[in-house]
Amino acid sequence: MARRVVIVGPAHPLRGGGMATFNERLAQAFQQAGDEVEIVTFSLQYPSFLFPGKSQFTNEPAPEGLSIKVLMNSVNPISWLRTGHYIRSKRPDLVIFRFWLPFMGPCFGTIARIIRGNKHSRILAITDNVVPHEKRFGDVPFTKYFLSACHGFVSLSKAVLQDLQLFEPGKPSIYLPHPLYDNFGQPVSKAEACAALGLAPATPYLLFFGFIRAYKGLDLLLRAMAEEPLRQLPELKLIIAGEFYEDAAPYQELIAELELEERLVLRTDFILNAKVRYYFCAADLVVQPYKHATQSGVTQVAYHFDKPMVVTNVGGLAELVPDGEVGHVVEPEPTAIANAIAEFYGQNQGEAFSRNIQSYKARFSWSNFVQQVHALADTLRT
Numbered sequence: 125m126a127r128r129v130v131i132v133g134p135a136h137p138l139r140g141g142g143m144a145t146f147n148e149r150l151a152q153a154f155q156q157a158g159d160e161v162e163i164v165t166f167s168l169q170y171p172s173f174l175f176p177g178k179s180q181f182t183n184e185p186a187p188e189g190l191s192i193k194v195l196m197n198s199v200n201p202i203s204w205l206r207t208g209h210y211i212r213s214k215r216p217d218l219v220i221f222r223f224w225l226p227f228m229g230p231c232f233g234t235i236a237r238i239i240r241g242n243k244h245s246r247i248l249a250i251t252d253n254v255v256p257h258e259k260r261f262g263d264v265p266f267t268k269y270f271l272s273a274c275h276g277f278v279s280l281s282k283a284v285l286q287d288l289q290l291f292e293p294g295k296p297s298i299y300l301p302h303p304l305y306d307n308f309g310q311p312v313s314k315a316e317a318c319a320a321l322g323l324a325p326a327t328p329y330l331l332f333f334g335f336i337r338a339y340k341g342l343d344l345l346l347r348a349m350a351e352e353p354l355r356q357l358p359e360l361k362l363i364i365a366g367e368f369y370e371d372a373a374p375y376q377e378l379i380a381e382l383e384l385e386e387r388l389v390l391r392t393d394f395i396l397n398a399k400v401r402y403y404f405c406a407a408d409l410v411v412q413p414y415k416h417a418t419q420s421g422v423t424q425v426a427y428h429f430d431k432p433m434v435v436t437n438v439g440g441l442a443e444l445v446p447d448g449e450v451g452h453v454v455e456p457e458p459t460a461i462a463n464a465i466a467e468f469y470g471q472n473q474g475e476a477f478s479r480n481i482q483s484y485k486a487r488f489s490w491s492n493f494v495q496q497v498h499a500l501a502d503t504l505r506t
Contacts, residue, residue: 281440
């Protein structure tokens with residue numbers, strides 16, 4: 125049965141990183157299932173004083189075949205009312221909010237309440253986080269305001285599913301692992317990837333990918349690079365690919381202190397979608413040294429490109445990376461990270477891990493994700 129679906133959250137022309145990419149790919153998956161889909165996104169996602177990056181918008185072309193309406197302003201209540209009445213009048217069967225930050229609670233909560241007035245639309249939230257990584261004033265009331273307006277929830281990690289029970293224990297909620305990011309193009313050879321990035325193809329590369337924020341633990345990985353097991357691999361280099369979303373100075377000071385300048389490839393501007401595959405295909409190993417986390421879309425990009433990983437045992441990261449099969453799960457401290465990387469190279473684990481990934485990743489399909497969302501939506505009462 126075809127449904128009318130509205131997805132509310134970041135999308136083109138916002139850069140949005142993984143968030144916008146996920147929403148656009150989800151819309152495509154609903155379309156492939158026969159649904160009619162529209163994304164409603166922001167004209168302004170963050171006020172400038174809350175946005176740590178260089179720009180909120182992209183110059184890349186809009187994704188083909190998607191209907192995206194730019195309507196919301198996160199700090200303008202008039203736009204919340206306008207957005208709510210717009211979606212309410214369309215009477216979609218399913219409205220999916222992508223919730224990742226309590227700051228969005230007043231905006232999303234108001235819109236959801238207006239939509240509910242049509243007595244038809246089911247309101248579902250895909251929750252990346254419920255308890256935020258970086259706590260701020262208003263987190264709890266803002267989160268409660270939004271979650272109370274929803275009929276049900278999808279969590280992308282088991283940890284967030286547990287957090288949901290603190291707020292809305294009586295409402296339907298399920299855990300669905302993050303599907304593969306398969307929309308960055310097909311893999312290319314390491315030689316081709318390195319040529320595209322101006323790198324030496326004979327060099328072994330680690331990859332740290334994504335926005336740089338304190339909870340992602342780049343400092344732990346830098347310290348790991350200075351540990352003795354990795355000092356024994358002087359040819360090894362770390363690619364840092366992603367924009368600083370906080371002050372870069374402490375990282376620069378740490379790099380100088382540890383004398384790592386010659387062992388790093390710094391590409392700390394926003395990485396365009398068209399370039400993503402080259403970074404992953406140039407790397408032998410993707411490292412996610414997070415200090416705390418719920419889940420990470422980086423894992424699902426690595427899976428798409430058959431890249432082994434080292435992840436820390438925090439939040440939901442270990443749920444998706446079977447230790448010793450497709451990578452290593454370690455404690456979030458430099459020595460453990462360094463030892464896992466050294467073991468990967470010392471025991472030549474790359475080929476075996478990549479083979480295992482090719483069979484393991486089949487469970488993370490978008491068609492299965494949409495099927496499970498449909499099934500949950502059918503249980504919801506307006």
